[in-house]
Every structure is written in structure tokens, then in C-alpha cells.
Amino acid sequence: MTGHHLAQLNVGTLKFPLDDSRADGFTSMLDPLNEVADNAPGFIWRLVEDGGTDATAIRTSLGDDVLVNLSVWESRDALWDYVYRSGHLDMLRRRAEWFEPPKAPFQVMWWIPAGHIPTVEEAVERLELLREQGPMPCAFGFRDSYQPADADSALWRPVAATART
């Protein structure tokens, strides 16, 4: 397991602009929760915009009202404990207040070689792959239990990942 880390992208479509007062409940929780993440056991890295403290200003091909959250963890359990067994769970419980119901899978994870920093383009490509083809060793969800070895043995690689290697 030492040779691999787990990358995860999750996305959400905002109901209101971030500076709308109806989004205050969400925006006021961002800093404390990012701090919880940064100090969580097994946390490695998260995407932060230039000059900022989070990724709320980063936009992708997914749309102008879609927030992205990209991070890297030592293991699936470390990520799981942060997402579902920290203060983060209470925010998830209230997500319908700020985010549209998803029409497609909204999170994806995949194994990366330790030390690799995933790009947001690579991450979005993985999500689209999961949406189009369902879980596989290089794009899966919490319900699936693919191991790093599964990804290594898979011949297929996303375009963005291949282009850089």
C-alpha cells in the first residue's frame, strides 16, 4: 500500500452564488472543515486556487456553477473517516440546502503513485469516465473496493494521465 495514494474528486452544483446570503451556511463552514481535513489522519494534499485557501473559485468543463473538491489521501479508510466521521458529515447532511440534487455520480476516486499530484483536468476526466462506464479500477466510488494493483494491471489510462507520463 505504501506505493500508492488515493485521489478523490467530488463536485456539487450550487443553488445560489457563493456570495448570496443563502449560501452563508456553506461558506461559513469552509475554513473550519478545511482545517479539519488538513489535520486529519492520512491527509496528503488538497487542491487550492492560487492565492486562496480553498478551491471554490476553480471552474472546470463541468460548468460555471459546479464546485470541485480534489484531494489526496493515504488510504480509503483515512478519506472515509474524514468525509463521514468528522464534522464534515454534518455539512453533508445539510447539502440539499446549498446544492442541487445530482443527476449523475458526483464523486470519483482512483489510485495514484505516491508523490503524484493529480490535475483537476485528470480528475474531471475520471469522473466522466465513471459516469459513462460505471466503476472500474481507474475510476470508482466508496462502494467499490478496487486495490492499487487493480489499477496497475488495467491497460486503459485516461487521456490526460497518459499525456503526462
Added chain:
Amino acid sequence: MEDIEAIAMLQDPVRRRLYDYVAAQDHEVSRNEAAESAGIQRTLAAFHLDKLVDAGLLETDSRRLSGRTGPGAGRPAKLYRRSGAERQFSVPPRDYRTPADLLAEVAEAARLDTELQAAARREGRAARAAAPVDGLDAAKVLLSARGYEPRLDDDRDALRLANCPFHALSERHPVLVCGMNLALLEGLMEDAAGLQVRMDPRPGMCCVVVELSKNNVS
């Protein structure tokens, strides 16, 4: 081992006492400690503890309690904790987990969190004992009966819930099921004088804590 055989292991009163004791502790238990708790000899305790391990009801670990290593550090002690495996048995056979999982999957996809929480809150209210919960001790009794394994924390102002009665389902649908659980407990504890229920998830614990209300704590 079949579930029915594993459950039958607890029929024996001594084993049951040992099992209950180990399950109730927040640390791994040595043979000596378990023997003392059950008021039996260490060798007899060891025999029964290992039977429980064979049945998959307890798990065991070897560690030197002194923390020292190398020759002269002494023999490692065998330590016991409750197994994470779940045992269910129903006569005649019934399977509620599969439909629960399917229903949860559909409810989650449809984002029915709010509706589920409202139903859970009603269920909590309806299931609440006629007598009002008037403090942490009464809350502890009520939550024990529902399988939460409440433990008073060190400051004696909150109950941490060591067991999630919906564990398997909450692992697969955490947001939906933990939100439901919180609403259920809110319903159960509604009108409980001086108490509040809040989500405060920690690894390995139920996601909810029951504590003295802030305005009740001097």
C-alpha cells in the same frame, strides 16, 4: 461458524458475563481483568474467552502490556475486544438488510434525506417511553435498550454512543442513514429536560452525542 451456533455460545452464563464485560470496555481486556470481572479463575476465563474467539464473537491480539520488547520483557499478554462481525438469526429466515440497502440506495439517489428525517423524528417521538427522559442517567437507560451502548464521558456531561445500531447500513449510506439516526434520536430525546442531541461523528463511534444543554451547564 453458523450465526446460530455463534449466538448459542452466549447461552452459557459465564461466557455471557465475559462477553458483556469485554464489549462494554473502551479498551482491550486482558485475561486477568476479564477473570476478575466475572469472578472466576484466570484459566477458566481463558478457556471461555478463547471459545468466544473461535465463535467470532471476540477478537484477540497479543501485546506486551509493559510496552517493553526483547528478552526479559515477559510473555506477551493475550488481549480481547469485541469482534466487528455482526451475527443475526431469524426463525423463519427473513432478510431485511437487502431491502433496507436497496431502499436506502433509491432514497439517496432521489435525495429524500429531509423526508426520511421527518419520518425518523416521528418514529422517535412515538417510541419514546411514556416517562420523560429527565437527565443523562435516564437517557442512558433508553439508549442502552436501543443498542447504542452509551458511555458517560470523562467530564460526565455527555453520552458517547459506542455502537451504531444501523452500522452496516450507515457504512454504505452514511449521509442518509446518519441523518436519519440523528432525527430518530432527536425525536426520542425531545422534551428531555436539559439534554440536547447533536451530530459529532468520530471514527468507530455512532455519529451522535447526547449532552447537557449549554444553557444548563453552569
